[in-house]
Each structure stands twice: as C-alpha cells, then as structure tokens.
Amino acid sequence: MSSDESYIQQILQSNQYKEVNKTTRDILEAIRMYKGLKPISDRFVFNNGTQKTLLSLTGTIPIRYKGSSYNIPVVIWLLDTHPINAPMVFVNPTPDMRIKVSRYVDHNGKVYLPYLHEWTIANSDLLGLIQVLICTFSEQPPVYAVPPGIPQPQPAMPSPK
Known part of the structure; x- marks a missing residue:
C-alpha cells in the first residue's frame, strides 16, 4: 500500500465515508493522472453554517487557452457519500488572480457543470x-491575472431593510 493510499484511507475512515474503497480508488486514479492535485483533509463550511471534515483534491489542473498552457487552481471537495453523490468543485484563485464569473462559475468560485448535475455512481x-x-x-478560463498588489474586491454587504 502506498503512502498516499494509506493516508487517504485513514482520512476517509476517520471521517466516516460510506464507500472507503471506491473513493480511495477514485482519488488514486485522479492524483496519478493529475500530479498538480493532492489529497487534503480540511473543514468545509456548508451554506447553513454546519462544518464537516472532508477530503479534497486541492491544487491545479492544466488547460490550454489560445495556444498557451495555464494551471487553474481548484478544490474538489468529496462528500462523505462519494462516489454516490457528486463532489463540490471550486475555483481557488491565487492572490494575483480574480474569478471570471460565467455560466459555469459563480462569484464565489463554485463550479456548475452538467457532469456534476448528472452525476451517477455507475457513470461518473x-x-x-x-x-x-x-x-x-x-x-472559457475561470480566472484572470491581475498585477500584484491589487487588493481583492470585498463582497458587498447586504443593505439593511
């Protein structure tokens, strides 16, 4: 058993993932093919404020855009029901990047794709x-570069009613 495999299984078991063996195989295949992604255990905060320790694949994926190669920073969060339920994917811009909102990426960096919406354990x-x-x-790249030292825009605060 590789060190990656034992680390992944330990995290999955300690966080009560339902399908430890299938999830481990899925993660190992992904990180063998995409060396820019690493398995990381961290706290995820859901929209309702609840927190849960989840395993993520964090790092970069390679793309080609207009003849040049770029590394897009992403975090792929695996729910404890993986691979039954689709992961949650976020673009994770570095300090010198900004999110480019599109039909696939919202202002928080959350990714929306038909592949995620149509996720099935048999085919995904x-x-x-x-x-x-x-x-x-x-x-359609989800981020763009900005000169160093440009502050991140702060989300607008809701106005009191």
Missing part, C-alpha cells in the same frame, strides 16, 4: 470530472 468518476473541467476551462 473524478477522472471524468477533471477532464470535463479541463475542456470547459480551456474554452
């Missing part, structure tokens, strides 16, 4: 997801 996996991300982002 992380390799397929990453390939769809690469194809989608190669057509």
